[in-house]
Amino acid sequence: xxxxxxxxxxxxxxxxxxxxxxxxxxxxxxxxxxxxxxxxxxxxxxxxxxxxxxxxxxxxxxxxxxxxxxxxxxxxxxxxxxxxxxxxxxxxxxxxxxxxxxxxxxxxxxxxxxxxxxxxxxxxxxxxxxxxxxxxxxxxxxxxxxxxxxxxxxxxxxxxxxxxxxxxxxxxxxxxxxxxxxxxxxxxxxxxxxxxxxxxxxxxxxxxxxxxxxxxxxxxxx
Amino acid sequence: xxxxxxxxxxxxxxxxxxxxxxxxxxxxxxxxxxxxxxxxxxxxxxxxxxxxxxxxxxxxxxxxxxxxxxxxxxxxxxxxxxxxxxxxxxxxxxxxxxxxxxxxxxxxxxxxxxx
Numbered sequence: 001x002x003x004x005x006x007x008x009x010x011x012x013x014x015x016x017x018x019x020x021x022x023x024x025x026x027x028x029x030x031x032x033x034x035x036x037x038x039x040x041x042x043x044x045x046x047x048x049x050x051x052x053x054x055x056x057x058x059x060x061x062x063x064x065x066x067x068x069x070x071x072x073x074x075x076x077x078x079x080x081x082x083x084x085x086x087x088x089x090x091x092x093x094x095x096x097x098x099x100x101x102x103x104x105x106x107x108x109x110x111x112x113x114x115x116x117x118x119x120x121x122x123x124x125x126x127x128x129x130x131x132x133x134x135x136x137x138x139x140x141x142x143x144x145x146x147x148x149x150x151x152x153x154x155x156x157x158x159x160x161x162x163x164x165x166x167x168x169x170x171x172x173x174x175x176x177x178x179x180x181x182x183x184x185x186x187x188x189x190x191x192x193x194x195x196x197x198x199x200x201x202x203x204x205x206x207x208x209x210x211x212x213x214x215x216x217x218x219x220x221x222x
Numbered sequence: 223x224x225x226x227x228x229x230x231x232x233x234x235x236x237x238x239x240x241x242x243x244x245x246x247x248x249x250x251x252x253x254x255x256x257x258x259x260x261x262x263x264x265x266x267x268x269x270x271x272x273x274x275x276x277x278x279x280x281x282x283x284x285x286x287x288x289x290x291x292x293x294x295x296x297x298x299x300x301x302x303x304x305x306x307x308x309x310x311x312x313x314x315x316x317x318x319x320x321x322x323x324x325x326x327x328x329x330x331x332x333x334x335x336x337x
Contacts, residue, residue, distance in 0.1 A: 001249065002336055004239065006329045010231050010253065093224055123260050124224030127327065149307055153260040156321070185307040188318055 014128055017096035021131025028108035031217035032116065033210075034130050036154055037138035038147075039120030042164040044072050045197045046138065046206075047117060051079035053207055059110060063102055064117040065094040072117065082106065093124035096131060112214055122147070126154040133217060134159035141165050141172055145179040148186045155186040160193065160209060167196035225262055228327070229269035235329055236279060247335040250283040256326040257291050285333075291324030 009015050025032045037043050047062065054060060061082040064072040073085035084102050086094060099116065116132065118125040137158035139147055142165060148155040155161065161183050163176060183190050193209055195202035236251055255261050263286050274280045291304045295311035296319065302312055309319050
């Protein structure tokens with residue numbers, strides 16, 4: 001009996017494609033962001049409000065993942081920027097191969113920003129690298145403050161937490177300070193922005209964060 | 223339920239190795255899974271059984287080693303186990319510590335009978 005040392009990532013195949021994507025995003029100065037949250041915490045709405053604020057000449061494209069339907073792509077397409085729906089047909093996450101396939105006919109040189117809206121799920125998407133520069137996790141105030149502790153993986157891996165639906169704070173027993181404390185237990189020093197897509201509160205801070213990441217991506221590409 | 227996809231990826235990796243060693247009997251595959259990965263061991267084993275059934279690998283056992291989350295303090299260099307997400311340095315009280323393990327999702331080894 002003997003042991004063969006393998007020392008390989010389980011998701012090695014995904015990792016290889018993700019790395020290829022990351023390199024081509026870097027070469028083309030494209031900032032790729034992977035947005036992850038539970039179903040219904042406001043990924044699509046945040047993106048709708050974000051796209052509305054972009055100038056018309058913004059070089060942005062979006063991929064949106066769901067198990068079924070083209071609904072999200074239709075919602076996002078209204079802003080006039082290129083959007084593609086990825087329907088996974090049951091798979092609970094996007095993987096790097098799906099991204100590579102769906103951006104194949106886009107010219108990355110014409111983009112500065114690629115936003116991927118992952119399938120609504122806090123667990124599975126955290127294991128799959130899509131070649132993004134950063135993961136963003138959204139937590140809405142209608143969920144529990146302890147979500148970061150229950151689903152640590154995604155909070156650990158995300159660069160930014162967006163605390164959404166803050167206009168509802170007067171009506172729900174949600175302690176935002178507790179939620180932030182929990183997120184930072186899992187991910188010390190994590191950046192957090194608080195937004196309401198209804199009142200627009202916090203949107204400027206979110207837009208500034210995006211701009212800062214875009215600038216960094218461009219600087220890195222030069 | 224991404225444990226099924228994870229099991230599938232393990233299966234593909236082991237099959238590649240099996241193709242290279244047609245005369246060996248594969249006994250177990252050692253996985254190292256960090257506690258931060260949110261992978262459920264029971265679900266993974268369930269997925270593994272489903273995938274390997276009626277294949278050459280059906281008797282292959284998963285040997286799963288759970289890796290604890292360890293933090294390193296940037297100030298005093300203390301290395302400590304983060305229990306219940308407590309990431310503050312127990313020695314000097316520094317809040318900004320770095321995770322050095324607990325995020326693994328690796329195939330460590332395959333055990334084979336080469337007789």
